Amino acid sequence: MVHPQTTERVLAVAEELGYTPNPLAKGLRTNKSMTIGMVISDIENPVFGPIIAGVEATVGREGYSTLIAEAIAHDPAALTPVIDALVDRRVDGMVLAMATRSGENAARLKRLGVPVVLVNRAVDDVEVASIVGDDQFGIGLSVQHLAGLGHELIGHLAGPMETSTALGRLQGYHKHMEELGLDHPDSAVESAEWYQIEPGYKAAGVLLDRRPDLTALVAANDLIALGAYRAIRERGLEVGADISVTGYNDMMLLDMIQPSLTSIRVPYREMGSEAAELLLQMMTHPDPESEPHGTKRLRPSLSARDSTQPPPA
Amino acid sequence: MVHPQTTERVLAVAEELGYTPNPLAKGLRTNKSMTIGMVISDIENPVFGPIIAGVEATVGREGYSTLIAEAIAHDPAALTPVIDALVDRRVDGMVLAMATRSGENAARLKRLGVPVVLVNRAVDDVEVASIVGDDQFGIGLSVQHLAGLGHELIGHLAGPMETSTALGRLQGYHKHMEELGLDHPDSAVESAEWYQIEPGYKAAGVLLDRRPDLTALVAANDLIALGAYRAIRERGLEVGADISVTGYNDMMLLDMIQPSLTSIRVPYREMGSEAAELLLQMMTHPDPESEPHGTKRLRPSLSARDSTQPPPA
DNA sequence: CTCATGGCTACAATCGTTTGTAGAGCGGCC
DNA sequence: GGCCGCTCTACAAACGATTGTAGCCATGAG
Numbered sequence: 001m002v003h004p005q006t007t008e009r010v011l012a013v014a015e016e017l018g019y020t021p022n023p024l025a026k027g028l029r030t031n032k033s034m035t036i037g038m039v040i041s042d043i044e045n046p047v048f049g050p051i052i053a054g055v056e057a058t059v060g061r062e063g064y065s066t067l068i069a070e071a072i073a074h075d076p077a078a079l080t081p082v083i084d085a086l087v088d089r090r091v092d093g094m095v096l097a098m099a100t101r102s103g104e105n106a107a108r109l110k111r112l113g114v115p116v117v118l119v120n121r122a123v124d125d126v127e128v129a130s131i132v133g134d135d136q137f138g139i140g141l142s143v144q145h146l147a148g149l150g151h152e153l154i155g156h157l158a159g160p161m162e163t164s165t166a167l168g169r170l171q172g173y174h175k176h177m178e179e180l181g182l183d184h185p186d187s188a189v190e191s192a193e194w195y196q197i198e199p200g201y202k203a204a205g206v207l208l209d210r211r212p213d214l215t216a217l218v219a220a221n222d223l224i225a226l227g228a229y230r231a232i233r234e235r236g237l238e239v240g241a242d243i244s245v246t247g248y249n250d251m252m253l254l255d256m257i258q259p260s261l262t263s264i265r266v267p268y269r270e271m272g273s274e275a276a277e278l279l280l281q282m283m284t285h286p287d288p289e290s291e292p293h294g295t296k297r298l299r300p301s302l303s304a305r306d307s308t309q310p311p312p313a
Numbered sequence: 314m315v316h317p318q319t320t321e322r323v324l325a326v327a328e329e330l331g332y333t334p335n336p337l338a339k340g341l342r343t344n345k346s347m348t349i350g351m352v353i354s355d356i357e358n359p360v361f362g363p364i365i366a367g368v369e370a371t372v373g374r375e376g377y378s379t380l381i382a383e384a385i386a387h388d389p390a391a392l393t394p395v396i397d398a399l400v401d402r403r404v405d406g407m408v409l410a411m412a413t414r415s416g417e418n419a420a421r422l423k424r425l426g427v428p429v430v431l432v433n434r435a436v437d438d439v440e441v442a443s444i445v446g447d448d449q450f451g452i453g454l455s456v457q458h459l460a461g462l463g464h465e466l467i468g469h470l471a472g473p474m475e476t477s478t479a480l481g482r483l484q485g486y487h488k489h490m491e492e493l494g495l496d497h498p499d500s501a502v503e504s505a506e507w508y509q510i511e512p513g514y515k516a517a518g519v520l521l522d523r524r525p526d527l528t529a530l531v532a533a534n535d536l537i538a539l540g541a542y543r544a545i546r547e548r549g550l551e552v553g554a555d556i557s558v559t560g561y562n563d564m565m566l567l568d569m570i571q572p573s574l575t576s577i578r579v580p581y582r583e584m585g586s587e588a589a590e591l592l593l594q595m596m597t598h599p600d601p602e603s604e605p606h607g608t609k610r611l612r613p614s615l616s617a618r619d620s621t622q623p624p625p626a
Numbered sequence: 627c628t629c630a631t632g633g634c635t636a637c638a639a640t641c642g643t644t645t646g647t648a649g650a651g652c653g654g655c656c
Numbered sequence: 657g658g659c660c661g662c663t664c665t666a667c668a669a670a671c672g673a674t675t676g677t678a679g680c681c682a683t684g685a686g
Contacts, residue, residue, distance in 0.1 A: 001632075001633070002633070002634080003632090003633065003634085006633080006634080020400075020401045021401075021672085021673070022341070022403065022671085022672050022673065023401070023402050023403065023673095024337045024338075024340040024341045024346060024403060024671085024672080024673090025337075025341050025641090025671070025672035025673035025674090026672080026673050026674080027337040027641095027673090028335070028337045028338050028341055028640095028641050028642065028643085028671090028672080028673075028674095029640070029641050029672080029673050029674045029675085030641085030673085030674070031641075033337060035380075038381075043362050043363075043365055043366045043369075044362045044363055044366060045362070046359045046362065046565070048362070049356050049357045049358070049359065049361065049362060050356075050357055052356055052381065052383075053356045053357060053383050056356075056381060056382065056383050057383065060382070060398075065380050065382070065398070065399075065402060066380065066381050066382075067348075067378050067379065067380055067381075068351075068365065068369060068379050068380075068381045069369065069373070069378070069379075070365075070366055070369050070370065085373075085378070086378075088333045088334075088336070089336050089378060090335065090336065090337060197569075226566075226569055229569075251565075251566075252359070252564075252565075252566075253539075253564075253565075253566045253567075253569075253570065254566075256510075256539055256542075256566075256570050257566065257569050257570055257571070258570070258571040314662075314663075315663070315664080316662095316663065316664085319663080319664080334642085334643075335641085335642050335643065336643095337641085337642080337643090338641070338642035338643040338644090338671090339642080339643055339644080340643090340671095341641090341642080341643070341644095341670095341671050341672065341673085342642080342643045342644045342645085342670075342671050343643080343644070343671085344671075
């Protein structure tokens with residue numbers, strides 16, 4: 001109801017005076033800080049870079065800024081104070097990229113009425129919106145790829161079972177082995193204590209000693225797979241020629257390693273932007289009834305390399 | 314001047330009522346947002362993870378939160394709007410982790426009275442506080458290591474000259490070669506267009522064609538060094554045995570590559586926390602006269618691996 | 627001439643803090 | 657008893673926006 005010309009004049013003067021609205025005053029009055037909080041459990045893990053970038057770019061387009069907080073520890077209790085700090089700052093929403101499967105923090109946020117989206121890792125006991133990779137599908141790609149090469153005795157090096165990704169990948173292994181009519185006994189599965197080379201090496205050693213007949217190993221993560229390289233070599237075998245190995249995440253430099261590691265590429269940046277999109281929707285349409293709480297799974301793809309070859313004759 | 318017991322009672326009631334101070338109101342009144350801005354030029358680069366973690370942890374201890382913004386582009390002009398967005402949000406200070414050597418953005422922030430610290434990359438035309446790695450010293454470690462192995466014909470694969478790190482490493486090469494009494498003509502130096510494998514491969518090809526007598530290459534970065542691997546192999550030579558190679562940054566998985574790459578480890582997390590420390594000091598003691606504007610250089614260390622061996626007889 | 631209407635100006639309340647001032651209650655000191 | 661200092665309560669202004677209300681001045685319709 002105001003003349004366009006007047007609007008323009010006001011804007012021009014504002015510009016001339018160098019006026020910029022004070023977001024603190026605005027936030028105080030409107031009770032919206034135009035800020036979202038993002039909690040990262042392990043910021044040094046390179047997968048989080050693209051996730052952060054995706055979130056930041058997407059919410060930024062709607063005028064939101066991103067407050068980053070790191071929670072170094074692996075246990076959920078240590079997360080609570082850092083989440084609280086963000087809530088005290090009156091963030092309008094929250095993206096959680098956590099290590100654990102426990103949903104207590106997400107549940108608390110929901111109780112406080114703070115919109116929350118989980119990214120990368122889901123929780124299994126609480127209904128909360130999350131964007132994750134389709135781990136079952138991804139492991140399926142590996143299993144099918146190996147089966148296509150002629151492997152029948154395929155083992156699984158699982159991740160730490162307190163993470164949702166490890167669980168999904170384990171389930172994917174069983175499911176797709178079953179579908180292909182291949183054996184998948186518990187004896188063909190060994191879990192690594194953490195997503196690192198050393199635990200992967202240990203788990204692979206245990207698995208190879210128990211089941212020396214395996215011709216392929218599907219690892220829950222690239223570093224576990226690289227740990228398996230060492231265990232395989234220690235037994236005088238050759239990765240690829242004697243035992244095929246697949247990783248998961250398709251991290252940088254895998255193609256430079258000998259032999260280059262076949263892996264599953266996860267669209268992390270897209271994961272971040274989808275999570276942000278969902279959060280924006282929850283923040284702008286606070287529809288308490290139909291609030292999204294499902295888990296959206298993004299489909300990864302296979303990067304086939306030299307670590308997977310037909311089984312020895 | 315208030316009784317300790319009263320304080321305690323007030324605090325107890327506050328706790329009971331679930332009172333948390335509203336930082337927006339506080340910021341409005343005090344004109345301090347207790348927030349710092351952090352601009353990252355390329356968040357997918359894994360070196361920034363530790364830097365962010367270091368900054369966040371350090372300022373967090375003093376009650377500050379960290380607002381993250383990414384500026385994807387490499388040119389300084391694209392940075393301006395994202396810096397402005399942070400300034401408009403009334404951040405109390407700013408940490409810039411940029412790609413370019415241009416100081417215009419830092420200069421503008423100083424003019425606006427926003428305390429600013431540069432991290433990882435310095436600028437050469439403006440007096441601004443910065444925390445960077447000691448590139449000359451780091452390259453010195455590589456050069457001395459190679460000279461100690463018996464190399465005399467050592468070339469340098471430089472980085473893109475628009476970055477301060479590339480410049481410092483180039484200078485370090487010349488300086489330390491000079492000190493050791495070794496030849497370091499311009500013909501032994503070739504610059505890669507970017508800190509990536511492909512440009513490194515190209516530059517190494519040019520350098521090896523021009524100076525086939527070189528027995529060692531000091532690269533300005535790990536990826537450039539890995540590009541050199543390919544160029545060396547293409548010429549029927551073996552990395553390590555025929556031509557030694559060193560990288561810079563000591564990124565993950567370098568020890569898994571064949572041959573494992575000798576590199577320079579930079580204390581990135583410490584870099585982040587030192588930058589934060591400096592920024593805190595500037596924000597709390599706004600001493601316009603003696604404002605720090607020097608460059609602090611953190612000393613890296615050498616990780617010797619198989620890519621460096623004595624020159625062929 | 628009156629009155630409704632569109633487009634504007636002016637003013638006040640509110641958000642939750644910080645900061646400052648005024649005054650009340652109460653003990654001890656001269 | 658009067659005065660001072662200590663501790664506390666009470667109240668108001670300010671920060672910079674949003675939001676709502678009231679009034680002003682044209683213009684044009686009745």
